[in-house]
Amino acid sequence: MEHHDGTRMGVTAARPPGRGSVAHDRRWSADLHHSARCACVLLGMLLLVDGSAGTLTWWRGVMWAALALLLFLVLLPARVSAGDGWLASRRLLRTRRIRTDLLVAARPLDGVARRLVLRDALGARVEIDPEVLLRNPCLWYHLAEGVRASEASGTLLCGTAALHRLAERIDRETALAVFRVSDLE
Structure with a gap:
């Protein structure tokens, strides 16, 4: 919809957030998925190598899964948010x-x-x-x-x-x- 001056309705200029607004890290979910992908790739590679060598057992699989979980926890990003007067x-x-x-x-x-x-x-x-x-x-x-x-x-x-x-x-x-x-x- 157009106004008489040629501007579209609903389009606003970028401005800082108003009172009471909360800002979050917009890339947190992408970083979280990246951490999960890295852990899954490590787990897949460890299982593939161990399976190819013929030494894969259930307890070794659990150990590799624990190692992949540890990598995920190390890479897990902090979720940062801020509002008026706090971070x-x-x-x-x-x-x-x-x-x-x-x-x-x-x-x-x-x-x-x-x-x-x-x-x-x-x-x-x-x-x-x-x-x-x-x-x-x-x-x-x-x-x-x-x-x-x-x-x-x-x-x-x-x-x-x-x-x-x-x-x-x-x-x-x-x-x-x-x-x-x-x-x-």
């Missing part, structure tokens, strides 16, 4: 939640897997992958709003430089994605 990371057995408007520290951990450790004034701690924030602008929006509130209230004492570097990286990657989509690169 949560849910693993298999535990959900960790922080108040982003009461942040006291943010520390990047470099290593095999990059991590961002956030700690609030209530003593809660969350560890997330910075790539999740890069892939999900709504999650980053909620975290950035909380960081601004923490900086304004003076509770964020450690890690502002790391968060500003992360913000610059996310802004740069977002701008490059916009250029790629619009064929301006």
Whole structure:
């Protein structure tokens, strides 16, 4: 349906989520399926090799299945969600939640897997992958709003430089994605 000015009804501009909205990691289910596929491929290869060698027994099959399950649990991604003033990371057995408007520290951990450790004034701690924030602008929006509130209230004492570097990286990657989509690169 068209309006008198030529715009279509129902099309809205992309904007940050409103009050009370909750943002989730949009690629979590794809990462979950990828973890399951890796575990199944490992199980299939182990059973195939063991069966070809003629040494496959029921207890060896159970052992290979346990090994594949262990791989799945290691690869299982955390489910990250955020709302107004909070960020949560849910693993298999535990959900960790922080108040982003009461942040006291943010520390990047470099290593095999990059991590961002956030700690609030209530003593809660969350560890997330910075790539999740890069892939999900709504999650980053909620975290950035909380960081601004923490900086304004003076509770964020450690890690502002790391968060500003992360913000610059996310802004740069977002701008490059916009250029790629619009064929301006």
